[in-house]
Amino acid sequence: DAGVIQSPRHEVTEMGQEVTLRCKPISGHDYLFWYRQTMMRGLELLIYFNNNVPIDDSGMPEDRFSAKMPNASFSTLKIQPSEPRDSAVYFCASRTTGAWGEQYFGPGTRLTVT
Amino acid sequence: GQQLNQSPQSMFIQEGEDVSMNCTSSSIFNTWLWYKQDPGEGPVLLIALYKAGELTSNGRLTAQFGTTRKDSFLNISASIPSDVGIYFCAGQWNQGAQKLVFGQGTRLTINP
Numbered sequence: 001d002a003g004v005i006q007s008p009r010h011e012v013t014e015m016g017q018e019v020t021l022r023c024k025p026i027s028g029h030d031y032l033f034w035y036r037q038t039m040m041r042g043l044e045l046l047i048y049f050n051n052n053v054p055i056d057d058s059g060m061p062e063d064r065f066s067a068k069m070p071n072a073s074f075s076t077l078k079i080q081p082s083e084p085r086d087s088a089v090y091f092c093a094s095r096t097t098g099a100w101g102e103q104y105f106g107p108g109t110r111l112t113v114t
Numbered sequence: 115g116q117q118l119n120q121s122p123q124s125m126f127i128q129e130g131e132d133v134s135m136n137c138t139s140s141s142i143f144n145t146w147l148w149y150k151q152d153p154g155e156g157p158v159l160l161i162a163l164y165k166a167g168e169l170t171s172n173g174r175l176t177a178q179f180g181t182t183r184k185d186s187f188l189n190i191s192a193s194i195p196s197d198v199g200i201y202f203c204a205g206q207w208n209q210g211a212q213k214l215v216f217g218q219g220t221r222l223t224i225n226p
Contacts, residue, residue, distance in 0.1 A: 004156075042216060043202070043216040045213055100145045100164060100206065101145040101206035102147065105149075105158070106156050107156050108154075
């Protein structure tokens with residue numbers, strides 16, 4: 001079975017540009033999580049969805065960040081406008097209701113904002 | 115808020131040695147998980163623990179859910195080069211919480 005799929009794997013953009021990261025969760029998983037990983041702060045949860053509905057976005061750093069999940073097989077994380085401090089690796093993870101805590105991560109998108 | 119303290123932060127060992135790392139919390143968790151992250155990849159789930167005192171193995175890996183529910187341990191026996199990476203512990207407060215709290219990671223380096 002395919003795991004969590006993320007695209008692009010690498011993104012380099014200039015400050016002020018809009019960035020869209022994409023995620024396809026594992027089929028049948030009804031929870032989707034977006035994380036950010038940096039050396040300084042480790043893995044931080046940004047937002048998570050249940051059945052396509054955003055449940056907790058308290059980790060979203062500011063209004064420049066937004067996330068959507070239009071259907072069960074697709075989610076986006078958008079940064080507009082991007083800033084150099086947004087440079088990080090962004091992970092998407094998914095899990096199914098019956099599995100306590102067992103989140104499965106995608107390969108990540110390495111974002112560099114210059 | 116809930117925090118996990120993972121130690122050691124890094125380990126440098128010889129191939130074939132056993133490895134031990136642990137994670138402690140100021141709060142009780144009802145689920146503990148251990149992940150491994152290779153360079154350029156996402157964390158991969160190694161072991162999940164659901165019950166205080168539980169001891170679970172996955173090949174050469176063994177993890178335990180501490181009896182106080184505030185700690186967990188991961189052991190790797192007879193390390194091999196592919197064990198190199200960063201190991202993360204994660205805890206979940208309860209089934210309704212959904213969120214995972216992650217430790218800072220233990221970076222394992224193996225000298226051949």
